[in-house]
Amino acid sequence: MNFFDIILWPLRWVIELILVGAHSFWSFLGLPADSGWTWVLSVLVIVLVVRSAMIPLMVRQIKSMRGMMELQPELKKIQDKYKGKRDQFSQQAMQQETMALYKRHGSSPLSSCWPMLIQMPIFFSLYRVLNAANHQEAGVGLMSQDHAVLLANSEIFGAPLSSILSQANGNTNVIIVAIVLIVLMVATQFFTQRQITSQNISEAAKASPMFRQQQMLMYLLPLVMAVSGIMFPIGVMIYWFLTNVWTTGQQWWTIRNMPTPGSDAYKKRVERLKERGKWENHPDNPANRIVRDGKTARELELEAQEKKSQQRQQPVSKQRQKKKKKK
Numbered sequence: 001m002n003f004f005d006i007i008l009w010p011l012r013w014v015i016e017l018i019l020v021g022a023h024s025f026w027s028f029l030g031l032p033a034d035s036g037w038t039w040v041l042s043v044l045v046i047v048l049v050v051r052s053a054m055i056p057l058m059v060r061q062i063k064s065m066r067g068m069m070e071l072q073p074e075l076k077k078i079q080d081k082y083k084g085k086r087d088q089f090s091q092q093a094m095q096q097e098t099m100a101l102y103k104r105h106g107s108s109p110l111s112s113c114w115p116m117l118i119q120m121p122i123f124f125s126l127y128r129v130l131n132a133a134n135h136q137e138a139g140v141g142l143m144s145q146d147h148a149v150l151l152a153n154s155e156i157f158g159a160p161l162s163s164i165l166s167q168a169n170g171n172t173n174v175i176i177v178a179i180v181l182i183v184l185m186v187a188t189q190f191f192t193q194r195q196i197t198s199q200n201i202s203e204a205a206k207a208s209p210m211f212r213q214q215q216m217l218m219y220l221l222p223l224v225m226a227v228s229g230i231m232f233p234i235g236v237m238i239y240w241f242l243t244n245v246w247t248t249g250q251q252w253w254t255i256r257n258m259p260t261p262g263s264d265a266y267k268k269r270v271e272r273l274k275e276r277g278k279w280e281n282h283p284d285n286p287a288n289r290i291v292r293d294g295k296t297a298r299e300l301e302l303e304a305q306e307k308k309s310q311q312r313q314q315p316v317s318k319q320r321q322k323k324k325k326k327k
Contacts, residue, residue, distance in 0.1 A: 011125040013141040018046050019129065020142040023150075036154035036161055040238055043126075047242045050122060051250075057118070058250065074101055119243070123236060130233045134162035161235035174234070181237040182229035186222040188244035193217065195251050199265040 005012075022045035023038060031038045051058075075098065082094040129139055133151040138144050143151075154161050158173035165178035229237055259265035273279040 005128065008121060008125045008128060009140055011121050012128055012139065015046065015122070015125045015129055016139045016141040016143040018049055019043070020144075020147055022046070023147070034150050034154060036156040039151055039154045039161055039235070040156060043235060043239050044242055046126070047239060047246060050119070051243065051246045054118065059254075071101060123232075123240070126239055127233060127236050130162045130235045134160075134233070156234070159234055161238070162233050164233050165230050178229065178234055178237065181234065181241055182226055185225045185229060185237060185241050185244060188241065188248055189225055190219075190222045192244065192248045192251050193221065195248070195255055199255055199259075199263060 019039075019042050022042035023033070026038045026041050027033045031041070078094060078097050078101065081097075082090050085091070085094075129143060130151070132139055133143070133148040136145065136149050136152050138148055152160065152162055155173075157177050159171070159177035160174070163171070163174045163178075165175065165182075168174040168178070225240070229240075232240070255265045256269065259269050270279060273282055279285055
């Protein structure tokens with residue numbers, strides 16, 4: 001066992017636990033134990049377990065990304081302030097102001113990377129499980145040799161789940177299934193990124209350098225997936241595709257219910273709330289946000305109006321009253 005396998009050992013054990021447990025459950029319900037689709041459903045269970053556990057992290061990532069996009073105008077002001085100043089004092093001051101800005105907005109450039117960084121070991125762990133099964137070897141946990149043989153011989157549309165496009169050796173079924181999965185992976189990844197850039201970014205943020213980077217990633221990430229798909233087993237690509245489907249649905253829900261202020265999605269949500277009569281008292285309404293002493297802007301405005309109406313009117317002299325009557 002090499003150093004890489006030692007690092008992945010705990011994750012492989014968990015992956016095998018979920019995979020074999022789910023496979024036994026589907027087999028208990030009557031699905032064929034040697035069917036590729038039974039193993040596909042087991043991979044789906046892995047997706048559901050992993051992504052459900054990552055929901056808090058994903059919510060934090062979405063909020064952080066939204067905050068990062070919104071603070072770009074302020075970040076640009078800091079960069080312009082120290083533009084051309086290369087001395088150590090200026091660079092340190094710019095870094096301190098930038099970190100203070102991130103802290104004030106509750107955002108961090110690294111927050112958007114954590115979900116991907118966490119999922120990469122899972123991809124590689126599943127890859128190692130499928131690779132061992134391809135050689136009909138027992139895993140590190142519940143994946144016995146009998147399970148490994150079943151997994152190695154399981155197929156969807158005539159393509160084994162452990163097969164790799166780069167090692168297809170002219171197998172038409174493997175080539176077709178792998179290419180279809182790569183297309184689906186690329187399409188779902190592109191659509192997810194497209195949802196963000198087209199609907200969930202404010203006009204102010206669109207003028208920032210980060211928005212241009214986001215657009216570059218929209219085309220770069222699908223390309224990375226297309227190249228990676230050539231080297232990954234079909235079972236791993238199925239996991240990747242199902243993960244993208246989850247992300248797309250999650251992103252749709254987020255954009256609809258937690259849109260970035262000032263974006264097209266935010267305006268549409270405000271209109272929906274107004275149509276239902278819920279906008280006036282909704283927490284997202286700026287008038288209902290706490291401004292001072294635990295009171296909202298609406299409450300402070302009502303208090304000011306009430307004080308103004310209760311102010312004692314100055315008495316008017318009799319002579320002035322007579323002049324008004326004559327007029």
